[in-house]
Amino acid sequence: MEKGTLLTGKQIKHELCLMLEKIDKFLEQNNIRYSIMSGTMLGAVRHRGFIPWDDDTDIGILRADYDxxxxxxxxxxxxxxNLSGIGFEINSNDFWPFIKIINKDILVKEDGMSRKENLWVDIFAxxxxxxxxxxxxxxEHVFLRTILMHKSIADGFHSDWNKGLKKNLWLLLEKFVDREKLTRLYIDRCTKYNFRKNDLVNDWTWGGRTTSTVSxxxxxxxxxxxxxxxxVKGFRDYDTYLKRIYGNYMELPPEGQRVNxxxxxxxVKNSEE
Known part of the structure; x- marks a missing residue:
């Protein structure tokens, strides 16, 4: 099916900024605190916008507000x-164990992906x-996340990876694991410690690392x-947050590590499905 006019990298970033603006307004109207995070926070501090080679945006919310x-x-x-949310907790037919805010008017196809998706902004608890x-x-958490990711590969999210998957034991795993039950188990493990009212929090659901644990x-x-x-809104103490993740965050990484x-x-045209 014929596609509409391709967007340039600059146009994609402009559309993502428009999405951020609408999301910011929506969260403020609903009294939900959020902070830009990861590369989005780094970009705001170091570049006053996108990291030049980056092409996505991330938002973090404490679990209570996320729920x-x-x-x-x-x-x-x-x-x-044109903006709506997808994710397992919104509709169990979706794989993602976090919220993606999607732009229904723009489709994207990522390298290695077997299907088209809508342009998105990620929201992590x-x-x-x-x-x-x-x-x-x-x-333990990373192991469970790896199982979940390989299950998504087996279900057709990453066609290129799927070829390699058949050469190892993960192929056996996907035959015996129910994706919905696995995603529910994964989210339950992520939220297991919330009742303790600990000071330390982490974007545990997907990208969390021990180094990204903060107060x-x-x-x-x-x-x-x-x-x-x-x-947009973000942690006032960006320095503590960015040092935890990137160390000397003002130093540019080697060119070989500048990925997107x-x-x-x-x-999307009217004829696009």
Missing amino acids: RLVKILKNKNEISG FDEMPTKFLGFRFK RTLFDDLTEYQFEDVV HNFVAWK
Whole structure:
């Protein structure tokens, strides 16, 4: 089926900024605190916008506010016209164990992906961390996440990886694991420690690393950041957060480590399904 006009990299980033602007307004209207995070926070601090070679945006929310957002989107899944939310907790038919805000008017195809998706902004919950045996718990968590990811590969998310999958034992795994039960188990493990009211939190659901564990008090002191031509919210103490993840975050990484999703994007025509 014929695609619409391809978007340039600059146009993709402009569309992502428009999405951030709408999401910011929606979260503020619903009294949900958030912070830009990871490379988006680094880009805001170091480049006042996107890291030049980056092509996605990430938002972090404490689990209690995240759960409220899930309820809001399950009740009325519309943020602003062409924006809506997807994810397992919104609709169990979706694989993702976190929220993706998608632009229904723009399709993308990423290198190695077997199917088209909508342009997205990721929203991750920050969950409380165990106070004991963190290293062991983290390895256990990564193992479960690896199983979940390989199950998604087997279900056709990554066609290129799927070829390699057939050469190893993960192929046996996908035959015996129910994806919905596995995703529910994974989310339950991520939220296991929240009742303890620990100070330390982490974007445990997907990209969490032991080095990205920070104090929940960072969410108590937010400020505004210029990100390209829009204004977004983030931790006032960006230095503590970015040092935890990147170390000397003002130093550019070697060119070989400057990676992105490497996707193409186009506006959806009326004939596009």
